[in-house]
Every structure is written in structure tokens, then in C-alpha cells.
Amino acid sequence: xxxxxxxxxxxxxxxxxxxxxxxxxxxxxxxxxxxxxxxxxxxxxxxxxxxxxxxxxxxxxxxxxxxxxxxxxxxxxxxxxxxxxxxxxxxxxxxxxxxxxxxxxxxxxxxxxxxxxxxxxxxxxxxxxxxxxxxxxxxxxxxxxxxxxxxxxxxxxxxxxxxxxxxxxxxxxxxxxxxxxxxxxxxxxxxxxxxxxxxxxxxxxxxxxxxxxxxxxxxxxxxxxxxxxxxxxxxxxxxxxxxxxxxxxxxxxxxxxxxxxxxxxxxxxxxxxxxxxxxxxxxxxxxxxxxxxxxxxxxxxxxxxxxxxxxxxxxxxxxxxxxxxxxxxxxxxxxxx
Amino acid sequence: xxxxxxxxxxxxxxxxxxxxxxxxxxxxxxxxxxxxxxxxxxxxxxxxxxxxxxxxxxxxxxxxxxxxxxxxxxxxxxxxxxxxxxxxxxxxxxxxxxxxxxxxxxxxxxxxxxxxxxxxxxxxxxxxxxxxxxxxxxxxxxxxxxxxxxxxxxxxxxxxxxxxxxxxxxxxxxxxxxxxxxxxxxxxxxxxxxxxxxxxxxxxxxxxxxxxxxxxxxxxxxxxxxxxxxxxxxxxxxxxxxxxxxxxxxxxxxxxxxxxxxxxxxxxxxxxxxxxxxxxxxxxxxxxxxxxxxxxxxxxxxxxxxxxxxxxxxxxxxxxxxxxxxxxxxxxxxxxxxxxxxxxxxxxxxxxxxxxxxxxxxxxxxxxxxxxxxxxxxxxxxxxxxxxxxxxxxxxxxxxxxxxxxxxxxxxxxxxxxxxxxxxxxxxxxxxxxxxxxxxxxxxxxxxxxxxxxxxxxxxxxxxxxxxxxxxxxxxxxxxxxxxxxxxxxxxxxxxxxxxxxxxxxxxxxxxxxxxxxxxxxxxxxxxxxxxxxxxxxxxxxxxxxxxxxxxxxxxxxxxxxxxxxxxxxxxxxxxxxxxxxxxxxxxxxxxxxxxxxxxxxxxxxxxxxxxxxxxxxxxxxxxxxxxxxxxxxxxxxxxxxxxxxxxxxxxxxx
Numbered sequence: 002x003x004x005x006x007x008x009x010x011x012x013x014x015x016x017x018x019x020x021x022x023x024x025x026x027x028x029x030x031x032x033x034x035x036x037x038x039x040x041x042x043x044x045x046x047x048x049x050x051x052x053x054x055x056x057x058x059x060x061x062x063x064x065x066x067x068x069x070x071x072x073x074x075x076x077x078x079x080x081x082x083x084x085x086x087x088x089x090x091x092x093x094x095x096x097x098x099x100x101x102x103x104x105x106x107x108x109x110x111x112x113x114x115x116x117x118x119x120x121x122x123x124x125x126x127x128x129x130x131x132x133x134x135x136x137x138x139x140x141x142x143x144x145x146x147x148x149x150x151x152x153x154x155x156x157x158x159x160x161x162x163x164x165x166x167x168x169x170x171x172x173x174x175x176x177x178x179x180x181x182x183x184x185x186x187x188x189x190x191x192x193x194x195x196x197x198x199x200x201x202x203x204x205x206x207x208x209x210x211x212x213x214x215x216x217x218x219x220x221x222x223x224x225x226x227x228x229x230x231x232x233x234x235x236x237x238x239x240x241x242x243x244x245x246x247x248x249x250x251x252x253x254x255x256x257x258x259x260x261x262x263x264x265x266x267x268x269x270x271x272x273x274x275x276x277x278x279x280x281x282x283x284x285x286x287x288x289x290x291x292x293x294x295x296x297x298x299x300x301x302x303x304x305x306x307x308x309x310x311x312x313x314x315x316x317x318x319x320x321x322x323x324x325x326x327x328x329x330x331x332x333x334x335x336x337x338x
Numbered sequence: 339x340x341x342x343x344x345x346x347x348x349x350x351x352x353x354x355x356x357x358x359x360x361x362x363x364x365x366x367x368x369x370x371x372x373x374x375x376x377x378x379x380x381x382x383x384x385x386x387x388x389x390x391x392x393x394x395x396x397x398x399x400x401x402x403x404x405x406x407x408x409x410x411x412x413x414x415x416x417x418x419x420x421x422x423x424x425x426x427x428x429x430x431x432x433x434x435x436x437x438x439x440x441x442x443x444x445x446x447x448x449x450x451x452x453x454x455x456x457x458x459x460x461x462x463x464x465x466x467x468x469x470x471x472x473x474x475x476x477x478x479x480x481x482x483x484x485x486x487x488x489x490x491x492x493x494x495x496x497x498x499x500x501x502x503x504x505x506x507x508x509x510x511x512x513x514x515x516x517x518x519x520x521x522x523x524x525x526x527x528x529x530x531x532x533x534x535x536x537x538x539x540x541x542x543x544x545x546x547x548x549x550x551x552x553x554x555x556x557x558x559x560x561x562x563x564x565x566x567x568x569x570x571x572x573x574x575x576x577x578x579x580x581x582x583x584x585x586x587x588x589x590x591x592x593x594x595x596x597x598x599x600x601x602x603x604x605x606x607x608x609x610x611x612x613x614x615x616x617x618x619x620x621x622x623x624x625x626x627x628x629x630x631x632x633x634x635x636x637x638x639x640x641x642x643x644x645x646x647x648x649x650x651x652x653x654x655x656x657x658x659x660x661x662x663x664x665x666x667x668x669x670x671x672x673x674x675x676x677x678x679x680x681x682x683x684x685x686x687x688x689x690x691x692x693x694x695x696x697x698x699x700x701x702x703x704x705x706x707x708x709x710x711x712x713x714x715x716x717x718x719x720x721x722x723x724x725x726x727x728x729x730x731x732x733x734x735x736x737x738x739x740x741x742x743x744x745x746x747x748x749x750x751x752x753x754x755x756x757x758x759x760x761x762x763x764x765x766x767x768x769x770x771x772x773x774x775x776x777x778x779x780x781x782x783x784x785x786x787x788x789x790x791x792x793x794x795x796x797x798x799x800x801x802x803x804x805x806x807x808x809x810x811x812x813x814x815x816x817x818x819x820x821x822x823x824x825x826x827x828x829x830x831x832x833x834x835x836x837x838x839x840x841x842x843x844x845x846x847x848x849x850x851x852x853x854x855x856x857x858x859x860x861x862x863x864x865x866x867x868x869x870x871x872x873x874x875x876x877x878x879x880x881x882x883x884x885x886x887x888x889x890x891x892x893x894x895x896x897x898x899x900x901x902x903x904x905x906x907x908x909x910x911x912x913x914x915x916x917x918x919x920x921x922x923x924x925x926x927x928x929x930x931x932x933x934x935x936x937x938x939x940x941x942x943x944x945x946x947x948x949x950x951x952x953x954x955x956x957x958x959x960x961x962x963x964x965x966x967x968x969x970x971x972x973x974x975x976x977x978x979x980x981x982x983x984x985x986x987x988x989x990x991x992x993x
Contacts, residue, residue, distance in 0.1 A: 098474070239398070241397045241399075
């Protein structure tokens, strides 16, 4: 005849084993490195230049320099949507054909061999931009023109061109308003097309473009406040145009120091270009952003970091696999070896 | 309700105007004149700025260094031209251009002079032009560098240095690939005629029946801008910019601004009418210099003749300017082909950046100095004040005429209801016809004299040669004859009208004539502000002031005084007649060109000049389309004759 303790003992043993199991699981959790916890697994970049004409050379140079940095930090072309409204490299007025420089010393040709422009020339329109962001593209759109971001992607959106209070001018013919942009981002959020989004804009009165955002997890950075003009940095006298804008120049200077392993934080990036450098005041909108910017890595948005960690600890994963080790599978059938 | 649409307010306005008419006229004229003059003072005008962002003037480094090639071209050009004393070395230029690699073409043209001056003899000429094609662009647009070349026997600048500069620029530009528009290097003969023939053939138009250009074999797309070169020597002192085009049209101000900026960048002084910008514009000397520049520009614009070949481009909506390289006798003259070439290179690089025709900056302006402008919005208010006196006086006269009429308006409807009293209606008709239609004879005769003056030019020139006079003399004496004859027409009218019952009511005549004058002045101001301002400043005070003195009651008692008053008014009126104005203007011009002249030479030179002025005016009217001659003879002269008729036939007793 079993005593009451004898009847409860299996339960107690089971509870103890379960406790041990959970304890060991908690241990596994502790052992997972920090860098796997940021919540996103892939990065996308949408880089847009909205101006055309030879005297807007600097806007194209801005966007191509960002493209160059972002690619260097690991985001592949398949994850970048590059929209450029005019062709500066092949513009007949370019005394250095087939090149676009972002600096008067002409050290880096940002329009070199492996530039892949997705939307070119007259394809850069407000409609196309919003379709790209919200994913409402016709089925025939090629893969390279279609951002396939999901709810675990971090998206970087960079725009450069001529803007004003509440609008951004596309190609001298149309404008996108800040409200349209905010609605497009809200559609993205509702369709779970981003995990976190960073919006950088380098135009005049740029701050007005992110002031209307209302979706979560967006951080906005603008090169000037409402009522201020963003200024260009310097002239290249050999080419005869203003070659880069101030905010982008100093942002690129910062990004040049960033490597894929860099631990530089977003907080440091937001401090780039103080007033004595940029002359306009850099605007930052972090009220919709959930994390503390001082704990966010710059490479969370600008790079596509595939982390490899060597672990010295054995970890057993409680996962049941459909394929046993002594089985061989071929042609959808598995048989014993 | 508005001031002029509400009847009650309208009456109040007219009463106010009538009461203070003379004071208002006097005041507005003085204020307008003073304001216009004050526009030359720096705080009253604006600093020039670039409206077209695409130009990017002076941003790119110049790389031109072919000054030695230019000097060789200069020597060669001088040698070649010695071989052709009466014409220009077209074949040599064509060869040189082909050697430089341009698409070279020669155009033949023939022309004759209107008004039978040379008995319809046709002359021929040739233009040569080379097109530098932009290899990387689509060849839909072009810019022109043009050059008037003169034979050794000409009294004007031969322009061999300009030719050398152009050829070296062609050589330089050929070596570079950054051109987005074709560049056309054009060499023309016979001043404005050659360029007009080329432009006509290029655009498939026919501006004048007297100039025939052969079809062009090569073309370069639509022309966006043109620069005309007139360089005196291989070493110049400064660049003088000639702006005034045909009929007073001016190039876009952005083109001028670009040239001024580039000249400053290369260290060469740009001038307007050979006057540079004063270093202290707010001082009195600065104001004096600015005023002088502005008045010289207006003086040059008012004749309606282009001051250079560039003036013929303007009516095709091609912005063009002439850059004259001036060599001063006592200047440093230290700018050679190197500086000139770099300025031209910078200018063409900026023009290269354009994507559209010049349209952003001003087309109507006056320049008190190279870096300050007076736009149409700034000079129209003072001009308006100058002329508004005419209209105020016209309103006052019409109102006073109306008030002196018996009121028939209220009675008319009652009569119509009552079955119509034809007698009253006849009276009303008669009083109206007494009013407006009475001025018809004066108007018709004045217009006829205007037409005689305009169409008679050919006749006067034709009758000159039997009398062994030159065409200019014939035109001068013929014009004077018409003028004196015209002055006698009031006597004819008053002789036909002994009891002064058919003569015009002077108030109606003066009112209508003033309105016509105001209309003429305002319309002209929209096209050629300088001509309109000169006419306004001279004509408005006199014409507003004159009126026929009282006649019937005073003929017996105060006949002497009556006649004296009329003569006192006739003298200023004569002074502002179109013919006298032309003569006075010529004398002033001759005097300012040579202030140390003695009285005999002044008279003789003015006599020659006045013939020139009349002849050129009449010839250019038909040859190139300069409408100043037509305006002065067909419109201003009849208008003046109506005032003259007013003075001598208007009767105050019949109101």
C-alpha cells in the first residue's frame, strides 16, 4: 500500500526536474550574447536624391556618398533601393566624365564600378517613392526595385534635395508633403514592414519633414530646423559646382571612422555637425523611438552586421528535429541508413 | 464702392481734380522728374543679383592659356586683310576654321538700300561661320560668338584682335569635352546687315524685303545666347558693355551680371558707356557718376538703333550683348589675350550650364552702374507721375466742358415717353457734334501731314539728286518743308471759318489731344522707356500749360496783348516739336562728344549730324525694322500738330 508521500514523490521529482530544466534554460538564456538581442535581423536602406540638373550635383554626391558608406558597412545591393533623379556622371557638362566626386580632392569616385541605381531619372517620383515605402508595387516590378523588409528589419531612409516648410521637391515638378510621408510610414508600420526606422533628411527646413510622424520606432534627423537653410560645404573649382552639403560632409566624416565592428553609438552620431560646423541647427526627433539612443549602435542602421561569436561553453538546445542522425534523406523520402 | 465706379464718389473725385488741377499737374510733374533723377542714387536702386541658379558664374577655374596662339592669329589676320582692301578675308577665315575642326559654312547675301538711296543698286556680302558640335550632348541648343569684321578702308575698328581671340577660343574649346550646347563662331560683314541676313536665314524668317540671305547649309539648334566681340587691339584697357538693342530692347540682366562677375574675377574693369562703377556710390560724386551713366544709357536707347550687332538678336528672344575691348590712349592697356580669353571661357562655361533660355531676371531696366540696377517696377511710378498731369488736365477740361453743356439727359427719356420731341434730340445731337466731331478737321489734317512726312521720305531723297544735294540734305530740307507747311494749316482753317462757328471747341480738342499724348507716352514707355521719358519731360509741361487766349471779346480792345500771349505760348511749343527736338538733341550730342568745339564747327558738324540722324532713322525703319521714325512722324508729329492747331484755332467763346 503506497503512503501519501510515496504518491506525491513522483510529482515532487517531476517538479524538481522541471525546475532544473528551467534553471538550465535560464542559464542558456544568460549565455546568449548581447548582440543577438537587438530585435532586428536584417538591414535595408532607401537612399533618395530628388533633384535633377547640373547645379544640383551636390545632392547626387550626397546620396552616392551615403550609398558608398552603407555598402562599405555591409548592406548589400539587394537590400538597398537607390533612387537618383539625374545622371551627373554622364552629364555633358561633367569635365570628369563617368565620375561623381564628393570632395574637391577627388580621392573617392563614388560612382565607381559597382553602383546599382534602382530608380533613375524620371522614375524618381513621389508616387514611386511612396509605393516603394508601402510595398504597393505592381506584380511585375523586378526584385531589385522592391524593398522586401519585414518586421525584423531596420530601415534607413536618407533623402537629399530641395525642400521647404512641410514639403520636399521632387524634380522641379512635384512635391511630397510631410503628412504624406508620415502616412506612408504609418502604412509601413501597420504592414509590419520595419522594426525600427531611421529617417535622415538633408534639405532646407528639413525638420518640418519629420515633425508629423506618428508611428512608433522612428528616429528622425534633419540637417536644419524650420526657417533655416541647409548650406553646401565647398566648391570644386575643377568641376565648377558645389560638391557636397555640410551636414552630409560631417556625417560622412563620422561614418568614415565606423567599421562593422565599431561600438559607436547613435547618440554620438546625433551630435555630429554642431552649429559652428553646419551653420544650420541639426534637428533630431527621438520621441517615437523606444530605445535609448546612447545604447544603440550606429551599425544597427548603417551596417548589416552578421555577428559570429565563438563560445567556449557547451550549450544543449531542446529542439526536436524531424531528421534523426542515423537517417538519410533523398527525394523527399527518408530511410534508415 | 470703388472710387471710380461709384457715381457719387466719381463726382467728388472730378470736382477735387478740377479745383486743384493746375497745382496737381505742376506738382506731379516736378515730383516725377525729381524721383526719376533720384533713381540713380544708390539707396534708391538695388544691387544686382543672380536670379538664375544654373549659371554658377565664376565657380570653375579657367584653364585658357592659348594667348600665344591668339597673337599668331592676330598677325596672320592683319596680313591677310591687307590683301583685300575693300572686303574681308572670308576664305582665309573659312580655312582656319576648318583646320581647327569646326563645321564651317559660308553664307552669301545681297541687299539694297530702301528709299531709293543708291537707285536700287544691290550689294553683296558674305558671312562665314563654324559650328563646334557638342559631342556628348544632343545638339538641340547652341550659343553664338559673333564678330563684325571690317575691311581696312573702314573708319571703324577693324576687329582683327576680336577675330584672333575668337579663333583661339575655338581652338581651346575644341580640346574639351564638357560642352552641352553647340558653339557657333560667326564672322559677319556690313555691320547689322550681315547679321540680320544670317539670323533671317537661320530662323527662316524675312525681317526686311531689302536683305536677302542664301539658305544656310549648316545649323546648330535653337540659340540660347549670343556674345558679340569688338576688340580694338591685342592689349586693351577695359571691357565696355554695349547693351541697347533694336527698338530699345535690352538683354536679360543675368547675362550682364555674369559678364561683370567674370570681369571682376579676372581683374579687368567692366564699364557701361565707358564709365566704371564709382567706389563710393553713396557720395555726391558717386551719384553724379551714376546719373551720368544712366542718362547716357537712356540717350543711347532712345534712338531705337542697336548700339552693336547684338541688338538684332533680341527680337528672336536670344539674349545678346556686345563686349567692346577698349584701348585707351592714356590708359594702362595691360590686359591681353590671356585675360580676355579667360573671361570668355568663364562666360561660355556659365552659358553652358544653362538648361533654359534666360527668363528669370529683368528684361526692362536701366543701369546706373555695373552692379546696380533700376528695374521697370522702380522707374514706372516716377514716369507715371510725369505723364499723369496730361490726364488730370484732360479730365478737368472734359468735366468743365460737360458742365457747360445744357443738361439734356433727364429730358430725353421724358421726351421719348411723350412721343419724342425731335427738335430737342436734334439740339442734343448738334451740341454733341459741336463737341467731339468738331475736332475732326484738325485731327484729320494733322494725321495727313504725319503721313506725308513718313511716306514722303522716299520722294525727298529722290528729288535731292537733281538739286545736287546728298540724300541726307534732301531729307532734311524736305522734312523742314513739310514742317513749315504744316505750321500754316491753322491759318487755312480759320480763313474758311470767318465767324468762328465751325472751329473746334478748344476744351474738347485739348482734352482729346492730351489723352492721345498720354496714351502715346505710356505705350512707348513699355517698349522704349528712354524715348518715352525724353518726350514726356519735354512735351508734358508745355502741352498741359498752353491754351488759346480769349478771342471775340478782346479782339478790338486788347488785340495786341492777345497776339502776344499766343506768340509767347507758340515759342515753347515750337521748341518741343519733333523736328526741333531732333535738331536740339543732335546739337547737344555733337557738343558733348567734343566740348571744346568752337561755334562754327559746332554748327557745321550738327548740320551734318542731323542729316545723318534723319537718314539713318528713315533707312533703318525699312531696312532693319526700327520703328522710331514711324513713331515720330506718324504719331508724335500729328499729336504736336493738334496742339499747334489748338493754339491758333481754338476759340474760347464757343463753349
